[in-house]
Amino acid sequence: MPSSDSASLKPMTARGEATRQRILGAAEEAFGKSGFFRASISDITRGAGVAQGTFYLYFQNKEEVLGELVRHMGRELRRMLTHSIPQDLSRLEAEREGIAAFMRFVSQRQNLYRVVQESLFVDEQIYRDYYMDFARGYISALEKSVEKSEIRDGNLEVWVWILMGVGHFLGLRYGLWAENGLGDAELDAVMDFIRNGIARPADRD
The missing domain is CATH 1.10.357.10 (Tetracycline Repressor, domain 2)
Structure with a gap:
């Protein structure tokens, strides 16, 4: 389950921040091309090259992204x-x-x-x-x-x-x-x- 505390999701390492930025970049492309409501978290994680569970280490949901x-x-x-x-x-x-x-x-x-x-x-x-x-x-x-x-x-x-x-x-x-x-x-x-x-x-x- 995603944490309810957004602050706890912030990456603590340079590698974590790089992953977070990949997720944001993939979300930018997915939202821009498909629209927010049609784009899924799976689309974002696939574009970022990370597991779906990794998404929830950094963001609670699509709205936060x-x-x-x-x-x-x-x-x-x-x-x-x-x-x-x-x-x-x-x-x-x-x-x-x-x-x-x-x-x-x-x-x-x-x-x-x-x-x-x-x-x-x-x-x-x-x-x-x-x-x-x-x-x-x-x-x-x-x-x-x-x-x-x-x-x-x-x-x-x-x-x-x-x-x-x-x-x-x-x-x-x-x-x-x-x-x-x-x-x-x-x-x-x-x-x-x-x-x-x-x-x-x-x-x-």
């Missing part, structure tokens, strides 16, 4: 953006680099991105936490840009959720569904929208 994968996606995405966006860029330049980097990330980790989207139907709190955590850091970045007069002030929280919505659907359209990804022309169109919105020049304040 899903939660760990979503949190991993959040950490990896924030780390990738930190390293992909030079510190000396203006806010708008950083937005462009961030969108381009995010699209590359989604294209390279399609299964993991699908796992995050499916978590909404498994554990809404995990899904919500993923986006709320990202939004907090994003708002902080925009606040700093306002202080430096790189962008105008406004309802930054609402703006952040709008920008995140843009990134999310671009990720679906050009990260998961398009063979060629997001090209320069499409990225130019995204930045034109971020800079200018949809109002005619004569209608802008």
Whole structure:
């Protein structure tokens, strides 16, 4: 029987951690390709090359694995953006680099991105936490840009959720569904929208 204490399932050795990471990698592929509800623990252990009983040495159930994968996606995405966006860029330049980097990330980790989207139907709190955590850091970045007069002030929280919505659907359209990804022309169109919105020049304040 799996332990009820999640902390007791954490590996104590480097070999144990390597096994745990293999299980997570196999779960990422199984969930991404088959969906959380269709993928079985047997699919995961077969992909990881471990016995089914080994799974329960590290995780209590599929839901726990899903939660760990979503949190991993959040950490990896924030780390990738930190390293992909030079510190000396203006806010708008950083937005462009961030969108381009995010699209590359989604294209390279399609299964993991699908796992995050499916978590909404498994554990809404995990899904919500993923986006709320990202939004907090994003708002902080925009606040700093306002202080430096790189962008105008406004309802930054609402703006952040709008920008995140843009990134999310671009990720679906050009990260998961398009063979060629997001090209320069499409990225130019995204930045034109971020800079200018949809109002005619004569209608802008």
